[in-house]
Amino acid sequence: MINIAIIWGLIFLFILQPGIAHEGAEIGARLFISALLPYLLPYIILTQWLLKTSAANTDKATWKRYVKAYILGSFGGFPVGAVTVSEMTKRNEISTKQGGLLLAACHAPGPMFIIGFVGTELFGDIRKGWMLLIAIHVVNILFFLLISLFLNSKTKLPKANLPPPTKRSGIPLLDAIKDSSNVIILVATTVIFFSSLGAVLANLVATTLDFDTGITQTILLSVFEMTAGVQEATVHLSHFTLFPLLIAAIISVNGLSIHMQVAVIAKSTNLSLRPYILGRLWSILLVPIVFYFLL
Template sequence: MRPEEKIRRRAHKLFRDGGEEVVKVSRIKRYVYDFAVFAGLALCAAALLLYPQESIGAAKNGLTLCFNVIIPSLFPFFVLSSMIVNLGFARYFGRALEPVMRPLFNVGGACSTAFVLGFIGGYPVGARTVIALYKNGTCSKTEAERMLSFCNNSGPAFIFGVVGAGVFASSSVGLLLYLAHTVASVCVGLLFRNWGAGQEATGGTRRSIAAAAQPFAPAFTDAVKSSFLSMLNICAFVLFFTVLISLLTLTGLIPALSAAFGRLFAPLGFDREWIERLLTGIIELSSGVASLRGATASLYRSMATAAFMLGWAGLSIHAQVLSFIADSGLSVKTYFFGKLLHGLLSAVFASILARIFVFRLPAGVYLAEQVRAMASLSFGAALQISCLSAGLILIFFIITARRAKVRREAHKMQGGKKRSLKK
């Protein structure tokens, strides 16, 4: 047998054996994954049987949260974002803000709709608006993935009201947290401005045909229907994670993990109590920031922890966003990397701002009254405030779109006059 034939057969045997090993490893990974999922489901079922009353109480708290806070605060903004996209206002608004969005974030001006609504409406309005813009054909796939990294943010009502006034009893803390949250989001957008530049150069990410603007009646009907389905989706995830947090605490899993990580990070100054709060915030944002109330840690550390939770957003909100991304064909890499980076940068900026702007705690009687007033808001009052805010934003978008249209028509008329004079 020739040496070349021996080498070829040996290489073939090695390749075959290596392929079989790869198949075995993949099967083992699949078995481990299936076992882990089954074990997790079995443990959840056992916990529900062991703590039925606590699970029912957690579910009731989740329903109260959905009915009194989430539905009245998010539903109007969902309808608003859908109306802006369906009526074609995003394109007019985009032409006005193209000189700002393109140099900063390397996205079209129409993406500014998601950027603005994401900061005002809160989670997950920004991500839902981006996906609506992409499905409508207003932005490319690359632009949508860039926007997902930084446009899904916490709203000012949650940061000022719940975190600032409710948790820290200080409007100054709320202001600094909102500044850190905003600056960190913009920095993430700047860092991801070149994401997918190679794909964009090939032209394969652009939507072929943009959907035409709808008349008002069908646009309004579609907006209400899609927003209602989105609210059901979000409320389902809120209920699930509210019960999950309760079960993880009752079964001692979160305290056990906190104790283990506390011993591991003790040399760095992180105790078990801080780790437990951080783990809670990583899973669910509202529960995490609420656990910071009355924390024994320093104000700087508590602010940095709250800023990280606000930037990271929690697995509950991530599940809501993933339910929107699932059928869009968009990659989730930029979203998860962006949220992790957003949380880290927010914590850094909050620590810096807290040391620059020194303030005293606790706040006066006015803030205590403010907290009680916000806590006593009824469903109707919260819905009125949210609808009023959404209406004002819609008026702003309409005025801006009409001004952009008038400018474009005037520019066309001037160009026509110049061409006629040249002739």
């Protein structure tokens, strides 16, 4: 009943503010085309292609599968980590419980996005982009090591049984492109929807409570859609000394758009989201701190 009330409430908000809704959706679409698609699509295709081409190896040590999941998942951008872990779970390279834990660790923005978009375009300093990328992976690797210790403790999860290699009937590259297109559609849909929703709610809050529209929109868009949030923060908050740390915090929060993408992908293989939530809290707390000391 509550869900229905929320949905109808949002429908009326969109009807009452069609211009704001359109503007927010347009911002989300532009960000997806300019800031996400060029950085995300090539890596998703290559990651999927590699996973579909590589044969399952029954002799491979379990820790090597963890490293494989981290390397492929954490350097491709959101939500490549979820895609990688989900694909490895489908292939029985890791168990469902192992996948749920690795889902939390194999989650990071792509280096092309952080260095190219955030560092060069937002910070105007590629060095700061590198520092932010290092901070993110330092925090992620620490969490990954903790996860690995848990996975290999006395109460470790059962090892996944890898099936013997089978002859593939399809073409791995074409299969990779097909699967990647589904992920890209999911990313585009969530980015545009949550950008529009954030803009509508920001305008409502600003006009109702007499708050600064720019700051309100920055906060709400950061909660709903990360890329739109960092874009708005650049417009309204770039003059602050702590601006780089604010961007690090927004990227660590990720936004509901990315969390929704991960949840949809994880659901396809019944991966638990509880470790993922813990991992996000870990990142929100530590990434800005590590980034501060690196700067």
